Amino acid sequence: MSIAAKLIDRNDAAPSFATGPDIEAQIADAARFTRRHAIAAIYRATSGHPGGALSCAEILACLFGAEMNFWPASVNDPYRDRFVLSKGHACPALYAIGAYHQFCSKQEALGLRKLGSPFQGHPHVRDLPWVETSTGSLGQGFSVAVGMALGMKMQRMRARAYVLLGDGELQEGEVWEAAMCAAHHKLDNLCAIVDYNKMQSDATNEAIMRLEPLADKWRAFGWTVFEVDGHNIAEILSTLHLAASTRERPSVLIAHTLKGKGVPFMEGSPAWHGSVKLTRQQAADALTALGASPEDIKDLIDG
Amino acid sequence: MSIAAKLIDRNDAAPSFATGPDIEAQIADAARFTRRHAIAAIYRATSGHPGGALSCAEILACLFGAEMNFWPASVNDPYRDRFVLSKGHACPALYAIGAYHQFCSKQEALGLRKLGSPFQGHPHVRDLPWVETSTGSLGQGFSVAVGMALGMKMQRMRARAYVLLGDGELQEGEVWEAAMCAAHHKLDNLCAIVDYNKMQSDATNEAIMRLEPLADKWRAFGWTVFEVDGHNIAEILSTLHLAASTRERPSVLIAHTLKGKGVPFMEGSPAWHGSVKLTRQQAADALTALGASPEDIKDLIDG
């Protein structure tokens, strides 16, 4: 099946996202939903990583809302595009965008981290096939995506593999093995996105383990590098498009983001980077900051 | 003990290497010895990696013959410089240069790879304390050297750590973890040397997994980079000296070498890169090419 054909299928399957005139507004809506849903799920779970979930909302919304040929009806289609959340701890955002696009139920996705729920604290492909692989151990998802891109090329599938990495994750040597390998094998069907929020678990990258000059690293490893504002939907979309037309080389978007984006008391505050427990008041405040109405907040928190 | 004081000790202990007027000639002699001894040992062992042992003879000879404050009497001195052969499979060359500098007996070092001999197929620190750590699994020796450099800094020792890596070895992600870490911790007491012979086990780096642009990779990881002709003793010596005066950053010498250097039928021939068995005739031919006299050859092969 050609990609063009698939695009038409897609329009049939999910007309509300792909055919609207104002795609950017749709994506902005999805990003807003993603943040609120992720915060609610983390609150209900009494643990989880809000900072890195909030920073990647636009990136996920762009991928799922426009860039990828991937929607609920294509979960078993071998020709679908693949998305891997290599920074698996940000899965509340992945579950939320999945719920928004009907890969799963919104309500069920709020069951995060609970026994019996398929929405584990880190994505597990045997519980939720649409997450494509199991992640949680930093670095591995990127290698898995490299394997997917390789395998799709060998089978002459025109689908693409997308993978989202954390900046702290880039300290794992496996990431540079995978980067070297993808360039060597000329995987132009692979697109990596770095959620460059400048923070990791305990502190800033700068304090823990310096990453700069980051673009130079990727270039020296043979990648085409794009730098974008990771909260600017138009810029992300057009850059993903550019990346998709790069030939013979994999491409990476270094997406400058703000950890905790959208929730003022979390933005830039190191304490909110790791796994945390939200009080009811904190959850409500965060949802208010994210523009949720009192009714929505009640639903999200207690519903 | 200050480094200056140690230098004097050293002159006492090994006057023949460090005080001669023609240090380069001495080092050239040591490199010749290293090649011959390594070939003889591999012949006797009926297995071993000649290519990568031959390519690093001058590098080892410069380190042991001039650069390092390390000699048999200082093997237990906590203030000694440390050398780690991260490309452990090249140990026939390490054993040879060690024998040349009296860290061990020349005759015993020919017992390579034999049961009961401390000269194992890869260096083992519990058998031979002067090899500093056990290597053989590529990538690890570099990390160990980083740990040594860190530990020496913490203890305010002015000694330096040197580590020799293979080019194929640079494909290990652990190498880039260690590189990032050394730059982050500003380990200017660490000097890495890459034996850039452009070949690994099965073929060229280019065919197996492209490394270029290599200097860019190291620079992007925060290192001061020097490129040298790895067979030019004067250049190696002066560059090691330059590297030692670099402050706040670790330095790397990318040493351009020829795999199998000195033995025409091995130079550039992929078949001789991995572990091989030498026939008696091949060993004799190799030793002849390395300028050994018929008598020396007899001694080395049968003695």
Place this chain on the structure above:
Amino acid sequence: MADNNAPALIGTSGDSLREAFGKALTALAADFPKLVVLDADVAGGTGVHHFRKAHPERLIQFGIAEQNMVAAAGGLAAVGMLPVVTGFACFLERAYEQARLSIGYARRNAKIVASHPGLDVGPDGGSAQALEDIAAFRAIPGMTVISPADPVETALATRAILEFDGPVYMRTGRSPARRLFGDDHVFEIGKGQIVRHGCDVTLVACGVEVARALDAAELLAEGGIEARVVNMPTIKPIDADLLERCARETGAIVTAEDHNIYGGLGSAVAEAVGKRLPCPIEFVGLNDTFGTSGEPDELAEHFQITAPYIAAAARRAIERRKALQ
């Protein structure tokens, strides 16, 4: 808008084994001047935040790069430091070969201390619940493997491993742990202890399962079965003398661990008993499956490693012993 409230960090309060470890390490810093602690950006989770606060200059940050950290520990030890590598059990497994070569084979005086083992990890889920670490590290020649049972024992074990000369792998734990031992508790590497007397069956446990084994003994006592409970904090070298004695005196053994039933404590006990004095053994642990998200106690129940399951295993072991007689 919240007044920039700090979040409640999960599990860093309470008497978890990781907290006990972190505090003990901090207190021991003065006695071990060469001690340095290695972290890979998880100090907040391993208990090492205490040490960092007290001795920032002795906490070496490696970033999220476990391979380099573990091999570098070998280098630190080589130049005379006393390195304690810390991390989550599951992620330290990615430095397994580094632990083997640069610590085990080189026989370095370096310690690896892993928090977040087993189901005790809880909501992070199956990917983070290391159920194979004891087996893997036990197989490395010369590696000592320890899993203490409560905060008191963890503190004692922390001192013991620093005093011991050689490579050690030690598990701590994430969730609040019940205090089992008094201030007079003794910990010696290589020694198990009978913590409850009984002659009908022996329950051998380590880590969080010791508390559950004690509870199981209570359940069994209600049914008139007197179970002996052995706390076996050193999995390697295993206390084979004690196990032989228990095999002789009770003739039936149950092992209990928050780990796969293959390769861990159960396996070490089966080897020792097979070699010394065979008797029926029942294995309580994860039945060769991965974990999932949930609270530690819920998960323990779900995967059947709580007291009732240990008690049931004890009854099976006793039946089997009787059938043999």
Place this chain on the structure above:
Amino acid sequence: MADNNAPALIGTSGDSLREAFGKALTALAADFPKLVVLDADVAGGTGVHHFRKAHPERLIQFGIAEQNMVAAAGGLAAVGMLPVVTGFACFLERAYEQARLSIGYARRNAKIVASHPGLDVGPDGGSAQALEDIAAFRAIPGMTVISPADPVETALATRAILEFDGPVYMRTGRSPARRLFGDDHVFEIGKGQIVRHGCDVTLVACGVEVARALDAAELLAEGGIEARVVNMPTIKPIDADLLERCARETGAIVTAEDHNIYGGLGSAVAEAVGKRLPCPIEFVGLNDTFGTSGEPDELAEHFQITAPYIAAAARRAIERRKALQ
């Protein structure tokens, strides 16, 4: 000057298990169109050079980067390929956590085939002799672990693991191996086989130790002891039914493996017997020490895993059985 003679590559000739594997894989390529082979620059040593020659487009080169290779195998399987990861046992251990998560936990249909296990590695020395791989991989939930005994069985096992749907770790071997089985040999995952009858003691072995166990049985026969020899190529899932039968019929067991005595075949047997029908067990293997350089047979002698030591262990096991009666 030599006429640019090619070197004699070590051990790529002869009937080593790695060669048998490489040839079998090459022959099977036609039957498994999705089969791809992953290499980390050691194809000359793993037997995979045969496959590369025949099917260069199906050999994926990862360079010296085992972590990425193993996790990428998970990705290849996810998009429908049938990946076979190849490498030296010791270096594949550095991808242990990748095998756990991206293959084991994700339950991918990917195979890991390791050459150069144990003392059989020979002169490369202790650093390269993996003595802990079976233990480590056996502990990963859901991972099948196989170690065939001769070239015939290796070829059959190669087909069997490709037909099997799920994660597998398989050991081959480096040195020339004695041919033990005829063309009618049958290999089935999870099944052991009695390859010599006897009722005084059972010798259970895998890999290169099966030949040595058969020799040990000869030695024992000279002294009037009839040893049963069980070839146990699948270490996980272990054939507990067969072991129970052997425990019942012979009452004494010896395990023999080119591996640490902790965690491997011996451990799997001890678990199964402890759970089913306890009997005295003696463990032949590396006594928790690393190897060293030497020829495989010399090393086997030096570390006491040859036939005479297996026979001595058998006599001890029999004595112990008698003492219990």
